[in-house]
Every structure is written in structure tokens, then in C-alpha cells.
Amino acid sequence: MRLVIAQCQVDYTGRLTAHLPWARRLIIVKADGSVSVHADDRAYKPLNWMSPPCTLTEREPAADEAAAVSALDPQITTVWEVDSAGGDHLQILLGDISLDVTEELGVDPGLQKDGVEAHLQELLAENPDAFGEGWSVVQREYMTPIGPVDLLCRDAEGTYVAVEVKRRGEIDGVEQLTRYLDLMNRDHLLGDHVLGVFAAQQIKPQARTLATDRGISCLTVDYDALRGMDHPEERLF
Amino acid sequence: MRLVIAQCQVDYTGRLTAHLPWARRLIIVKADGSVSVHADDRAYKPLNWMSPPCTLTEREPAADEAAAVSALDPQITTVWEVDSAGGDHLQILLGDISLDVTEELGVDPGLQKDGVEAHLQELLAENPDAFGEGWSVVQREYMTPIGPVDLLCRDAEGTYVAVEVKRRGEIDGVEQLTRYLDLMNRDHLLGDHVLGVFAAQQIKPQARTLATDRGISCLTVDYDALRGMDHPEERLF
DNA sequence: CATTTTATGTCGCTT
DNA sequence: AAGCGACGTAAAATG
Secondary structure, three states: OOOEEEEEEEEEEOOOEEEEEEEEEEEEEEOOOOOEOOOOOOOOOEEEEEEEOOEEEEEHHHHHHHHOOOOOOOEEEEEEEEEOOOOOEEEEEEEEEEEEEEEEOOOOOOOOEEEOOOHHHHHHOOHHOOOOOOOOOEEEEEEEOOEEEEEEOOOOOOOOOEEEEEEEOOHHHHHHHHHHHHHHHHHOOOOOOEEEEEEEEOOHHHHHHHHOOOOOOHHHEEEHHHHHHHHHHHHOO | OEEEEEEEEEEEEEEEEEEEEEEEEEEEEEOOOOEEEEOOOOOOOEEEEEOOOEEEEEOOOHHHHHHHHOOOOOOEEEEEEEEEOOEEEEEEEEEEEEEEEEEEOOOOOOOOOOHHHHHHHHHHHHHHHHHHOEEEEEEEEEEEEEEEEEEEEEEOOOOOEEEEEOOOOOOHHHHHHHHHHHHHHHOOOOOOOEEEEEEEEOOHHHHHHHHOOOOOOEEEEOHHHHHOOHHHOOOOO
């Protein structure tokens, strides 16, 4: 990884065209070939960047580039040309350089995540009581011609229930579950009428309204409480 | 802006829970308060981060933290605790530090963009000939009950045409235009039959197929050529 | 302030 | 390679 802090002017042409006037910025060149140009804000997002695979060429400024600089602009010390396979191009004119360090980081062991939709689905599959007394899980990822239903359950009366699990419940998810229910109820393979439950950690009011309007029950899932019901020794960390 | 390269172990709890084992990484602390932890890959995306507003507290390792370290783990030199208003928390244990520099960057003049959807729409509105000889623009952002149609035009015969403009033409855009056309043709306010044109810099094959199947014409827009037809002195740069 | 749309979205998985 | 969905999506425009 190479870190450069320098006065720079950046021009990007690719999916769009973008221009950065002269200013002091951080430029990161990673081992994967990526180049990103950061200001001191915008959180982790760079002002401009090039994704790998791409090649970085460092060259002396051409005579006309040096001459074209106005009195207000800094002297150009180096020009970086970054080219991607897709034809995108990033040009960085470098002026005064106040930092230029290269450090070896090695391969990263990577990020361990916990608490995404898959885990929510696992937890619900292991704790169908979260839906109600006497509920059982028939199958996870129950396949239909238009995709898998997250959970197929039966309630206390033995009626089949299709459950759509989301971390954040929005209208899209209700539409998705509606399509599944339409299909499953058309086939009559699962009895007279398959019910629907929309389960999420947080359900947007619009989604709740639409679900209710379509006879779909909503369940707001408390992830931590559910995890407490689960076997704590099975957690990742 | 502060740049630190160090052995570190990171734990995040917030919308999800995530853990990074010990490894050498880059840590960026920006003037906006954000903290991000980068490996030498994943392009510009950090492994873990905290968005502003948040507070960074640097402290000595507690006795038990120092004691809990196994023989294989590095000696903990410092602990960073990053807290956001929303209750998110990022803890960074720092081991050997090989770089720790702070540089003032100042305020960035910011990014100038050109070539986004809005510009495409402007250019097409100013050059309806791009659609065909004798075309005219009736209105931009023509309102319908389900949203605005990008451009309402009339072709050489005077027939109304709804134009959907996208930078990249995908199925979603065709669906959107279809909904507009259904609505407009139901009302008969704009004559017998409103035609549709799907205009984009690049149109995905599936989108083209779907559009054609629905009787919607496709127009691949050459942004540079269109800009050439436009007044060059009005360009941003 | 809440909602919708855009994004050089990115990333990972499936066909 | 292209399609599809999730993301700690974020950020901007809009009502």
C-alpha cells in the first residue's frame, strides 16, 4: 500500500466525467491496483477512484502540461495515468508532495460478520415459537418456480405459512412475499390457503400498511432477544 | 487527517456485529471525525468504519486486555474507542505501529460531475432531433399521477411520445416507462396512442428485448456527439 | 422531516 | 459474462 499526500488535480472519464480542482489530498494506491483520492471529509468515500483491475503509470509532466499551469497553480512534479480495462481513465496531476510512503500489509484474514439476514433466518428457523405458540418449521428456502420462500412453517392449526425474512422490511419485500403467496395458493399443493408472515427487525410503516392490506401478518423481530433464546455457545464470537 | 498503519484487531457492534482478527492495516481518521480501517484490497471500501458524527477516544489498554493477549498476539499499545450518536461502537486494539502521521488538508473545492442522467435529459430536451427529423419537445418532467415522465415529445406526425431517459438502460426503466404509457393511453388525453422511447447511453440486451416486445423504441444516446451538437461554451469544463 | 430516487453504487452469488 | 438481490448501502432530491 502506498500513501501519498500532495497537491493534485484529478480528471476522470468513464461512466461519467468528473473534475477535481487543485487541492491537497490523500491518494491511496492499494496492492489490488486500486487508486483512490480522498479529501478530509465524506467519511470513507473517496472523491474519485479507479477500481481494479487497472494499471497505474507514473510519468514526467509533458512540456505543454508544465507550460499550461497558471501562476496560481502549483508546479507539476509528476503525472499519474490510471487506466482500466473498461476504458475508464483517471489522470492525476501532482504538485507539491508532502508524504509518500509505501508499506507492506500482507493478506488480510478478512471480516467476520454476524447479524445479517441469513442469521436472522437461522435464528427464526430454530425458534419458530417467535411466530406463535405451537408453530413449526417445515423447510428453509422452500423452492417455488419464482424463487425460494425463506421459511415454510405451519401454525398451531397446521395451516401452512410462508415467511419472508428481511433485516429491514420495505415494500419490495411485501411484493416478493405476495408473489410467492399468489403462486402457492394457485397450486393448492399446500392446502386451501397459505398464510403469509413478513418478519423483519424493522418494518417501515408503508410496508406494514401494504402487508396488512393484503392479509399478511407482520412480525418485528428482536434480534438480540432471539439470539438469547438460542444456544449462546454456537455464536461466532 | 491522520494516517496510522498498525497491527490491529477491530470489533464493531451496531446494525450488525463484525470482527477483524489481528493484522496490519491502514486506519484513517478524517477531519469530519470518521474512522475507517483498510486492508490492502477491496478497492476504496474499508473493512470497517464509523461514519460521522462520532467521537474517538484513545486510551491505555486495561490490565485485563493486556493480560488476555495470547503469546501469538501482539502487545497492545493503545485502544481506540469510537462511538456514534446512534449507539454504534467501534473498538480498535492497536499493536505495533509503523506509521502515524497527521496532515492538514484544508477544505476541498469539491467534485464537478458531468454526464449524469440530468445532463442527458437536458441535452436531449435541447436536441429533439436526436429522436428523429421533425421531433419537438412538449415538456420536460411531464407529471402523471404515478410520477413524472422525463420528456414528452411529438414526432413528425404530431403523435405524442413519452421518453424515458436513463444513463444505463435496464429492465427497471422499461417497466417504469410501461407504467407511464399504460396510464397515458388509458386517459386518452394525449390522443389515440402515446408512443414510447427508451433512451440511454447504454441499453442492456434484456432491456432492449423487453422494450421492443412492448412496442417501445430504443435509442442509444452518444453523449459526446450530443454534447457536440450543444453549445460548447456552456460546458462545465 | 419522511420518502423516493440515484449511484462511476459495491459485493457476492447464481446461471 | 450477465442477471439478481443485499448492503452497516450512502447521499441527494423531493414532497
